[in-house]
Amino acid sequence: xxxxxxxxxxxxxxxxxxxxxxxxxxxxxxxxxxxxxxxxxxxxxxxxxxxxxxxxxxxxxxxxxxxxxxxxxxxxxxxxxxxxxxxxxxxxxxxxxxxxxxxxxxxxxxxxxxxxxxxxxxxxxxxxxxxxxxxxxxxxxxxxxxxxxx
Amino acid sequence: xxxxxxxxxxxxxxxxxxxxxxxxxxxxxxxxxxxxxxxxxxxxxxxxxxxxxxxxxxxxxxxxxxxxxxxxxxxxxxxxxxxxxxxxxxxxxxxxxxxxxxxxxxxxxxxxxxxxxxxxxxxxxxxxxxxxxxxxxxxxxxxxxxxxxxxxxxxxxxxxxxxxxxxxxxxxxxxxxxxxxxxxxxxxxxxxxxxxxxxxxxxxxxxxxxxxxxxxxxxxxxxxxxxxxxxxxxxxxxxxxxxxxxxxxxxxxxxxxxxxxxxxxxxxxxxxxxxxxxxxxxxxxxxxxxxxxxxxxxxxxxxxxxxxxxxxxxxxxxxxxxxxxxxxxxxxxxxxxxxxxxxxxxxxxxxxxxxxxxxxxxxxxxxxxxxxxxxxxxxxxxxxxxxxxxxxxxxxxxx
Numbered sequence: 236x237x238x239x240x241x242x243x244x245x246x247x248x249x250x251x252x253x254x255x256x257x258x259x260x261x262x263x264x265x266x267x268x269x270x271x272x273x274x275x276x277x278x279x280x281x282x283x284x285x286x287x288x289x290x291x292x293x294x295x296x297x298x299x300x301x302x303x304x305x306x307x308x309x310x311x312x313x314x315x316x317x318x319x320x321x322x323x324x325x326x327x328x329x330x331x332x333x334x335x336x337x338x339x340x341x342x343x344x345x346x347x348x349x350x351x352x353x354x355x356x357x358x359x360x361x362x363x364x365x366x367x368x369x370x371x372x373x374x375x376x377x378x379x380x381x382x383x384x385x
Numbered sequence: 386x387x388x389x390x391x392x393x394x395x396x397x398x399x400x401x402x403x404x405x406x407x408x409x410x411x412x413x414x415x416x417x418x419x420x421x422x423x424x425x426x427x428x429x430x431x432x433x434x435x436x437x438x439x440x441x442x443x444x445x446x447x448x449x450x451x452x453x454x455x456x457x458x459x460x461x462x463x464x465x466x467x468x469x470x471x472x473x474x475x476x477x478x479x480x481x482x483x484x485x486x487x488x489x490x491x492x493x494x495x496x497x498x499x500x501x502x503x504x505x506x507x508x509x510x511x512x513x514x515x516x517x518x519x520x521x522x523x524x525x526x527x528x529x530x531x532x533x534x535x536x537x538x539x540x541x542x543x544x545x546x547x548x549x550x551x552x553x554x555x556x557x558x559x560x561x562x563x564x565x566x567x568x569x570x571x572x573x574x575x576x577x578x579x580x581x582x583x584x585x586x587x588x589x590x591x592x593x594x595x596x597x598x599x600x601x602x603x604x605x606x607x608x609x610x611x612x613x614x615x616x617x618x619x620x621x622x623x624x625x626x627x628x629x630x631x632x633x634x635x636x637x638x639x640x641x642x643x644x645x646x647x648x649x650x651x652x653x654x655x656x657x658x659x660x661x662x663x664x665x666x667x668x669x670x671x672x673x674x675x676x677x678x679x680x681x682x683x684x685x686x687x688x689x690x691x692x693x694x695x696x697x698x699x700x701x702x703x704x705x706x707x708x709x710x711x712x713x714x715x716x717x718x719x720x721x722x723x724x725x726x727x728x729x730x731x732x733x734x735x736x737x738x739x740x741x742x743x744x745x746x747x748x749x750x751x752x753x754x755x756x757x758x759x760x761x762x763x764x765x766x767x768x769x770x771x772x773x774x775x776x777x778x779x780x781x782x783x784x
Contacts, residue, residue, distance in 0.1 A: 258623060259474065259686055283617060284604045285688065285697045286714035301686065301699065305616075308623030310686050333604035336430075336722055359431035371439055 239280045239304060239311065246275055258307075263314040266324050269300070272313055273327050276302045282311065284333040289341035291374045296322050296347050317347060326352040346370040395419050399733060401740070401768075403432050412721070414740060421732045426725050441711035446472055446680055450544050453698070453713060458539060459502065462495045463691030464698070464713070465544040470625055471698040472546040475685025478677060482627075482669040484548035489627040490561075490664045491535070491543045492689070493657040497568065498527040499692035500650040500657075504579070507647060510738050511588050512773035516579060523571040530564045533557060548674025558665050569658050576651045584780045589644035593739030595727040596641055603723040606716045607694020608653065609743045611637045612645035619690040626689075631663030643742040680706070691716055693743070717743065734771040 243262060244250055250272075251263040264272050276282045282302040290297045300313040317324050326349035327334040338349045339358040346368070349355065357365070370376060402413030411432035417425040437456060441449055449472075450465040457464060466488060473480065480488075501524040508516025528538045534553050535541035543549050553561075579585055595605070600613040610617055616637045620628040636652045638645035682704040688697045694716030701710040720743040728739045 255684065256474070256477070261684065281601075283601070283606075285695065286699075286712065286718070288699050288710065288712040290701065290710045299699070301697065303617075303622075303688075303695075305622045310623075310688075312686070332602050332722065333719065336718065357431070359434045361431070371436070 237307070237309065239276065239282070239309075242280070243272060243275060243311075247272060258309050259312070260309065261312045261314060263316075266315040266317055269313065269315050270325055270327060273300060273302075273331065276311060276313070277331060280304065281306075284331070285310070287334065287337045287341065289345045289347055289372065291345060291372060292316075295319050296345060298324055298341065298347065322346060323348045323350060326350060328352050328354075344370060344372040346373065396424070399736075401736070403429070414724070414736075416728070416733065416736055418733060421734070423728050423731050423733060423736055426728050428721060428725065430721070437713055438711055441713075442708055445706045446546055446708070449708070449711065450546070451542065454540055454542060456713065456715065459499050460495055460691045460693065460696075461540045462491050462543060463689055463696045464715075465542075466492060466626075467687045467689045467691075467696040467698040468700075468711075468713075469544045469546045470687025470689060471685040471700040472680060472687070473685070474687055475683050475700050475702050476546075476677060476680045478547055478675055480548045480675055481672045483552075483671045484673045484675075485625075486627045486630075486664045486668050487549045487551075487553055487673065488544065489631070490553065490661050491531075491541055491549075492626065493660045493664075494527055494530060495541075496657045496692045497572075497654050497661075498524045498531075500654045501527070501572070503650055503692075504575070504647065507589075507643075507738070507741065508579075510741055510769065510772055511585070512769075512776045513585065516575070516585075519571075519575050519578075523568060523575060526564045526568045526571070530561050533560060545674065546680075547677045548672070550674075552673050553665075553668070558668070562662065562665060565658055565661060569655065572651075572654050572658075576654075579651065580648070583783050584776060586644065587779045587783065588776050589647055589738075590640075590642055592643045592735045593727045593731055593742055594641045595723055597639075599723060599726045600641070603719065603726070605694070605720050605723045605743075607690065607692070607720070608646050608649040609694060609720045609723065611635070612649045613641035614639040617695070619688050619695050623688065625687075627664055628660070631660050631667065633660050633663070643738055646742050680704070693717060694720060732775075733768070734775045737768050737772055 240252060247264050247268050249265060253261045255261060282304045285301040285303045288299040295316050295318045298315045302311045304311060315324055324347060326338055328338050329351055336358055338352055339355060341347050342349055342355060343357045343360050397418050399416040399418050403411050413429040415427040416423050437452060441452060444452055450468055453464040453468045454461050501520045505517040505520030531541060532538050534557055535543055535551060543551060595613045597614045600610045600615045614637060616635055618635045621635055633656045636649050636656060638648055680702045682702055685700045688695050696716060697714040699712040700708045703709045724740055728736055731739055
């Protein structure tokens with residue numbers, strides 16, 4: 236087993252590891268453990284955050300933190316699920332500037348709340364002519380074709 | 386008056402943007418200055434949000450590479466390559482060896498033209514228009530190679546899930562090699578001229594320093610981090626295409642200033658020439674694409690080293706012919722954020738150069754305004770002049 240994977244399993248016993256292939260690992264963890272897990276991967280294992288992906292699924296909002304361990308070329312993806320009626324995930328931006336922009340992006344495009352973010356203002360959408368509370372990457376957002384129907 | 390009140394009183398804002406003349410997309414850099422010194426910066430993006438992640442799930446896997454190819458005009462091969470790598474990772478497809486070699490050839494040719502483009506613009510910003518004209522003239526050889534092997538000078542449409550769309554014929558190989566020889570000779574000339582010039586060295590050294598710690602904290606990628614002593618390079622770390630099969634070295638400098646980034650780009654050009662040559666000489670025979678029956682439900686990550694750093698694509702499939710979610714991250718998303726620390730403590734004359742040093746694309750509307758107390762203070766030409774004057778002063782001093 237990989238060192239980082241073993242360390243993570245020890246740190247978070249409930250972590251559910253899925254190995255897609257030898258360079259791609261997906262690790263599902265409870266959302267309250269995200270700070271602990273990210274600190275372990277970045278600060279102790281020296282991994283780089285490639286980016287986060289937010290997805291609206293049937294079960295809730297899933298946020299994927301893609302960490303790259305460059306010395307082995309392995310992608311460690313942490314998966315966190317936030318229920319739809321409480322879409323909150325602790326912000327990492329206060330200690331990890333790489334998360335600053337992407338948390339703002341997920342907040343405005345998916346409506347996920349990141350409590351603890353030092354500067355939560357819209358990143359991509361306009362601050363004047365965009366309805367707050369309209370989240371284009373949610374499943375219930377109207378698709379373009381329907382919006383322009385006459 | 387306390388010390389703090391004094392300093393806030395003299396603070397001014399110099400906005401660069403919203404249509405930044407150096408960027409691929411319109412972006413807005415709000416420089417907070419005290420006198421000539423930049424003390425802080427605020428970055429606003431999103432003026433040209435095109436919603437690729439929103440459009441992509443409406444398209445089929447065959448169509449998506451064409452969509453993501455339009456994200457960037459300069460590195461138009463890196464997005465489709467990362468995208469097809471993600472699709473192949475999800476489906477567990479291995480493209481045939483010949484396709485891998487052709488992918489590496491196109492990708493490295495693109496790096497050569499992109500790096501030369503940056504060197505040219507960098508020269509223009511410090512008042513060395515000869516460097517600009519030379520670099521762009523020598524870049525032309527590479528664009529002609531592209532036209533010959535792909536049919537286009539840009540937007541090559543080379544990648545498809547499972548392989549590549551066009552083969553390189555036996556007759557084309559010697560022509561490409563000849564063009565490479567010419568490009569190598571001229572680039573060597575240019576590199577020696579640039580790195581021997583005391584004024585250029587004085588102008589670029591110790592400007593806009595990004596420390597190694599900051600490069601790691603901001604997860605910067607590509608030449609931006611390799612100029613700060615962080616050796617990350619996806620081509621070596623997670624080898625794809627034919628990168629593991631031909632000899633080449635990564636280029637890393639420790640200083641973190643604009644000069645280090647310029648050196649990384651100039652020397653990487655020669656590594657790219659080495660890779661293209663290695664690939665062309667060992668080009669295996671065989672098919673150029675693998676047949677794909679279907680994309681199974683699951684997830685795939687594809688990343689590759691674009692000229693500006695790692696391009697990252699993530700695909701989630703539900704087993705249909707369209708993805709459920711497609712995440713795209715371009716290198717500038719990480720690199721531009723790090724400008725906040727690189728620009729701090731420098732002068733306004735250096736700001737334009739520092740902001741350009743992460744190599745954002747330049748093909749954008751040239752328009753900008755800088756206001757002080759409601760009136761126009763610096764136009765784009767004024768800022769260029771400031772930068773040129775500093776070069777001139779250095780030149781006088783070194784005479």
